[in-house]
Amino acid sequence: MKHLLDKIEARQQLVRETAGQLREQIALLTEELAAAERTLERLETTRATMLELAAEDGIEPPEPLPPGYREVPAAFEQARHGLRAKEVCEMLGIGTEPRHTESIRAKLKRLASRDILAEPEPGLFTLAQAAPATPDTDSS
Incomplete structure (x- = not known):
């Protein structure tokens, strides 16, 4: 016991x-x-x-990016040069099979249509250049 x-x-x-x-x-x-x-x-x-x-x-406030899109522009900020869909897949650590690259390519096209990315040549994407600030001509 x-x-x-x-x-x-x-x-x-x-x-x-x-x-x-x-x-x-x-x-x-x-x-x-x-x-x-x-x-x-x-x-x-x-x-x-x-x-x-x-x-x-x-x-007008910009439309927020949906989930799954936010990391894509960050990849371009790290790269500092144009990227193709497969390179973005590699940078994001996702697969590079056609289903992955096509999904990313669709996202890249959508981001280009929102002027977040630019497509200077087919399949090559870069960050869109911000419009240069114009000097204020009103000197009060």
């Missing part, structure tokens, strides 16, 4: 230690969650402010 009671006591001690570790992890995750929520709140406020300011200036 003493042997069983010792086993139970050992198991209780192990579970107490595990529960303590879990409480510490929960406390850490709670802090991380609170920080993430504060950052999200600041970003939402910043976005709303930017949209309000753009509306005051009569500027």
